[in-house]
Amino acid sequence: MGTTLITLFFATLVLGVPVAFTMGIAGMAAIYIDGGLNPLVAAQRMFAGIDSFPLMAVPFFILAAELMTACGLTNALLRFANVLVGHLRGGLGHVNILVSMLFAGISGSALADAAGPSAIVMHMMRKAGYAPNYAGALSAATATIGPIIPPSILAVIYAISTSGVTVAGLFLAGILPGILLGLALAVANQVISSRHGYRGRSERATSGELRASAAAALPAIMMPAIILGGILFGVFTPTEAGAVASAYALVLGFAMRAFTVRSLYDAFARAAVITSSVLLIVAMASIFAWLLTYLQIPQELARAITSITDNQLGILFILAGFVLVCGFFIDTLPALIILTPVLGPIAASAGIDPLQFGMMLVLNLTIGMITPPVGPVLFVIATVGQLRIEGLSKAVLPLLAAELVVLLLVILVPEISTFVPRYFGFAN
Amino acid sequence: MRRLESAFVEANRALVALALAAIFGIVFANVIGRYVLGSSFAWGEEAARHLMVFGAFAGAGLALRERRLVAIELVADMLPTPGGRLLRWAVVIVLFVFMAAMGWLGVRFVEFGWSKETMSTGMSRGIPYLAIPIGCALFLAHLALFARRFVDPERDTEERARLLDAGDGP
Numbered sequence: 001m002g003t004t005l006i007t008l009f010f011a012t013l014v015l016g017v018p019v020a021f022t023m024g025i026a027g028m029a030a031i032y033i034d035g036g037l038n039p040l041v042a043a044q045r046m047f048a049g050i051d052s053f054p055l056m057a058v059p060f061f062i063l064a065a066e067l068m069t070a071c072g073l074t075n076a077l078l079r080f081a082n083v084l085v086g087h088l089r090g091g092l093g094h095v096n097i098l099v100s101m102l103f104a105g106i107s108g109s110a111l112a113d114a115a116g117p118s119a120i121v122m123h124m125m126r127k128a129g130y131a132p133n134y135a136g137a138l139s140a141a142t143a144t145i146g147p148i149i150p151p152s153i154l155a156v157i158y159a160i161s162t163s164g165v166t167v168a169g170l171f172l173a174g175i176l177p178g179i180l181l182g183l184a185l186a187v188a189n190q191v192i193s194s195r196h197g198y199r200g201r202s203e204r205a206t207s208g209e210l211r212a213s214a215a216a217a218l219p220a221i222m223m224p225a226i227i228l229g230g231i232l233f234g235v236f237t238p239t240e241a242g243a244v245a246s247a248y249a250l251v252l253g254f255a256m257r258a259f260t261v262r263s264l265y266d267a268f269a270r271a272a273v274i275t276s277s278v279l280l281i282v283a284m285a286s287i288f289a290w291l292l293t294y295l296q297i298p299q300e301l302a303r304a305i306t307s308i309t310d311n312q313l314g315i316l317f318i319l320a321g322f323v324l325v326c327g328f329f330i331d332t333l334p335a336l337i338i339l340t341p342v343l344g345p346i347a348a349s350a351g352i353d354p355l356q357f358g359m360m361l362v363l364n365l366t367i368g369m370i371t372p373p374v375g376p377v378l379f380v381i382a383t384v385g386q387l388r389i390e391g392l393s394k395a396v397l398p399l400l401a402a403e404l405v406v407l408l409l410v411i412l413v414p415e416i417s418t419f420v421p422r423y424f425g426f427a428n
Numbered sequence: 429m430r431r432l433e434s435a436f437v438e439a440n441r442a443l444v445a446l447a448l449a450a451i452f453g454i455v456f457a458n459v460i461g462r463y464v465l466g467s468s469f470a471w472g473e474e475a476a477r478h479l480m481v482f483g484a485f486a487g488a489g490l491a492l493r494e495r496r497l498v499a500i501e502l503v504a505d506m507l508p509t510p511g512g513r514l515l516r517w518a519v520v521i522v523l524f525v526f527m528a529a530m531g532w533l534g535v536r537f538v539e540f541g542w543s544k545e546t547m548s549t550g551m552s553r554g555i556p557y558l559a560i561p562i563g564c565a566l567f568l569a570h571l572a573l574f575a576r577r578f579v580d581p582e583r584d585t586e587e588r589a590r591l592l593d594a595g596d597g598p
Binding site: 012013014015016017018019020021024025028039040042043044047050051052053055056059060063235236239240244246247265268269271272273274275276277279280283373374376 | 441442444445447448449451452455456458459463473476477478480481483484486488490491492494496497498499500501502503504515516518522523526529533534536537556557559560
């Protein structure tokens with residue numbers, strides 16, 4: 001049964017069946033061929049996999065980001081970032097990084113960032129004389145900050161499938177790694193820019209410009225403050241925080257007269273369809289993940305790994321290497337849902353903090369979004385920027401190295417992930 | 429036929445948009461209720477959850493149409509056009525068979541849950557389970573209407589262009 005499951009999964013994947021369905025098809029077929037299980041379990045797992053209140057944070061944060069974009073606040077963030085760091089060496093590159101970090105506080109998704117602010121800065125960079133492949137590569141790399149800095153769709157999904165971890169705890173765990181990711185990319189951009197002579201804006205912004213752009217961006221910057229503040233002080237759960245963030249965006253949009261009936265309806269419809277595409281993966285992957293557990297694959301894998309080493313750091317490195325390889329070939333979200341129940345127990349029995357393991361997993365798989373052959377963020381940037389994947393992949397290498405350094409730090413120093421949640425009392 | 433199809437798409441979009449708006453309304457009202465009125469309705473959470481599940485399955489066909497369901501199309505893209513088309517037809521058939529089977533399982537799942545009650549509202553469990561067969565039926569209808577454009581991506585430039593200025597996901 002295990003062989004059928006894995007073979008069908010990869011066969012349908014290569015055939016070009018949408019990833020969401022590959023897991024459902026493999027799971028259902030394995031159940032029928034084996035004959036030992038009631039097939040109703042497939043429907044039941046699928047339903048139970050998404051019948052979850054914490055998971056509802058996903059549609060709300062998607063909706064909030066759609067509404068914020070409909071308000072035009074993404075552009076305000078961009079102007080603010082440009083005023084702050086646009087004059088530095090490699091200025092627009094730094095703008096690209098900073099705006100992704102600011103946008104990450106609103107959106108929990110790398111693809112939303114890649115198609116939104118990152119794509120806009122990419123065009124600005126190309127106009128300013130940056131090599132098109134480098135502009136694209138940097139935009140792809142900065143988009144990966146989205147699911148690390150809270151809110152994060154991936155963090156929600158890891159947290160709901162791991163016992164002893166809360167969504168709030170994992171959100172907080174992402175703050176330091178997210179900032180480190182931004183810094184690492186800034187260093188890489190600095191080095192590359194001085195080598196290629198990419199300059200910033202000739203003049204610094206005046207304090208008047210700074211004040212004006214800060215004031216325009218303030219409503220957008222307030223959003224993460226509301227989300228995190230509300231969660232930290234126990235005012236509401238992450239799911240409710242998502243609803244409050246959406247309500248906040250709605251009020252802003254009405255106050256700024258930024259909505260038409262049509263744009264508002266479109267924002268809801270679009271958020272609903274994006275939500276569906278995400279939850280469909282979660283539902284189908286639940287069948288698959290349940291079967292892996294039923295077949296006791298985690299136990300077998302655990303035995304194999306502990307036979308190599310029983311050193312905690314050694315185990316974490318083996319797990320990280322395994323995840324990195326999976327990230328090359330499997331899309332981020334399905335990989336997360338499949339790997340969490342398989343690898344999570346191994347990490348837990350080795351005494352690794354589930355917050356640290358979660359951060360390693362999320363960051364590692366997110367980095368997989370900018371590596372070929374299966375790198376969704378790379379595909380979006382290549383399409384929007386009309387670039388060839390080959391050139392883009394080559395240009396992304398130094399930035400990938402910078403991100404891997406952050407991953408290494410997250411593995412070596414547990415406190416990077418655990419300090420903030422512990423400090424606020426959200427660890428376990 | 430074309431007009432009937434776009435009416436169907438619009439109706440489905442309205443359905444999922446409405447479901448999302450309802451989820452948002454319920455959860456937000458519960459937050460306000462708890463802090464302003466000191467009480468919230470117990471059925472809210474369950475209703476919101478079930479509406480979310482419904483929206484997830486009911487939007488599957490639209491997600492396919494808007495090409496938001498990521499697939500690895502490397503092989504189909506590498507093959508010469510006739511081979512690529514053949515491969516995409518195979519994908520359509522696989523999807524059709526799978527969703528039909530899932531829909532049929534969904535019906536049996538509804539029958540199975542019909543006599544049981546949910547936790548907080550006490551309605552039949554079969555009602556929220558309806559999300560699966562309804563979602564599968566909608567998906568099959570979309571797939572049947574959309575299959576030829578799915579197989580020939582070039583015919584689909586208009587919908588692709590719309591995706592480019594929208595593209596997001598997890």
